[in-house]
Amino acid sequence: MKDVILGIDIGGTNTKYGFLDRDGISLAHGEISTTSGDTVHDFLRDFYQEVHAKFRKIEDEARLIGIGVGAPNGNFYTGTIENAPNLKWHGSVPLAELLQTYFKVPVYLTNDANAAAIGEMIYGGAKNMKNFVVVTLGTGLGSGIVVNGDLVYGDDGNAGELGHTLTNVKGTGRVCGCGRRGCLETYVSATGIKRTIYKLLADSIDYSELRGVSFNDLTAEMVTQAAKRGDKIAIDAFEYTGKVLGVKLADTVAHLSPEAIFLFGGLVRAEEFLFDPVRYHLEKNLLPIFKGKVKVLPSGLGLNNTAVMGAAALAWKELER
């Protein structure tokens, strides 16, 4: 009989889950539509039915001791999801409390990027680190910050919004969904690199296989594949993306002096096209006392099921306090 945590990754379209032991081994896992039903209550009814049935298959060998949830706009302090733009559930959703009434075990909830950081600490490349930062590159740019071995939630649970640091102090730059201009994630994210591709296609007359693709059809994966085939515009877009990220991460290092910065998410598949410029421009822009000290690494969690692992890791970490 071993203790397991139910890790849940709430996404805009699908919700993934898995029963994980302390070593990150999944005893059972699955996926369910997040958009079934109109309310969070409809969703939870379906979710409980499916997950409970799955658990009965492993209940002879596993004891459920807690639940960890990674969710967009998830707040650790309140256990709520706050006005998540990509979810059907509006306003403030007390998801931790609702899950607890179904499963009768402690529930811990945070946002996706914080969960990724804890996953890195419990299961990934940061097992022996006390000070590090995880940057998640998806549709936007999220981040989780660990200081002295603990996640930084800040006064209100909302710390770690590096995607909304500003690339200049003049209030200029690309318009962001948050209503401001020049936020880091308008340059550095799957959406950001698409915007950069379009800027480069406008400014240059170079050939590019991406000239035939509409903005709506373009994906970060297509940019990665084009770069691997030697497409100059795609390579330049990674160089620019890496430069902006590297320079802004120098600010993060000036705040926190982390041992490492982990990059996480689809764009990481571009490997050297992204990592080389990030490392070069970070190093170039560091204050001398920090030079040569900060590692920029791909997530040690791999690319599969990482969000579920992060969510489970959150609960392991809290239950072991």
Place this chain on the structure above:
Amino acid sequence: MKDVILGIDIGGTNTKYGFLDRDGISLAHGEISTTSGDTVHDFLRDFYQEVHAKFRKIEDEARLIGIGVGAPNGNFYTGTIENAPNLKWHGSVPLAELLQTYFKVPVYLTNDANAAAIGEMIYGGAKNMKNFVVVTLGTGLGSGIVVNGDLVYGDDGNAGELGHTLTNVKGTGRVCGCGRRGCLETYVSATGIKRTIYKLLADSIDYSELRGVSFNDLTAEMVTQAAKRGDKIAIDAFEYTGKVLGVKLADTVAHLSPEAIFLFGGLVRAEEFLFDPVRYHLEKNLLPIFKGKVKVLPSGLGLNNTAVMGAAALAWKELER
């Protein structure tokens, strides 16, 4: 008989010290030249002689239980002063170890800004806060960051260098003593506001009482006094200084979501000329979830002897762990 800490503030010219109890009451204090003798050993011999004599006057009522030191480039982890440009002692100076051989009590050392942050937590305006930032405005801009009730030292002891965050990602802006361009402290510090005055005097044709003052003679205090007399250039310089600081502090909030940001140092005497623009531009540049939450406050330590109080607070905090 009460326990006291010897707080020491090492400055480029003078070193101040005081024997402080847990409430911050000074039982005895004094000052000695930092530049007496050529080496740190010469200095420490003189320092010990003076301080020991002072202690003998209070030894019937006080028991020395520890020493806290705030020093430029002081590193908490190693107890050393590392290549401080304003001190005569070169290289890496193991000051904590040397003081311990003289005084035979535990010695804790950190840089000035970190000491100010701990002073704020133990004696000042942050007594009940777990997450806050202190920004010290002197010749440069220093900072101390507190997360979850502990100072952030980072992996190498050098965290909290907000003065060297960058005002833009293009590598342009004012030349900084660190060798880069556009560092925050080239705009926001006593030196930074002097540079801004000269920029404004060059750009405009407005009357200003500061047109008769050379760069070398100009002080931040003169700018403050001119602003109080209604000098437009001086007021505009504070507005610009506050704007740059406010916008960059929005990045700090995005990292850490602190409850408050304390401003500390001589420029704070300018009161509303500095605080109003800082608050306005910080608020304007915050991500919506942070708006209306972060207080910008003057240090609660007052303006006298604060560095010695911060140094003593460091030792109180460590001894109470």
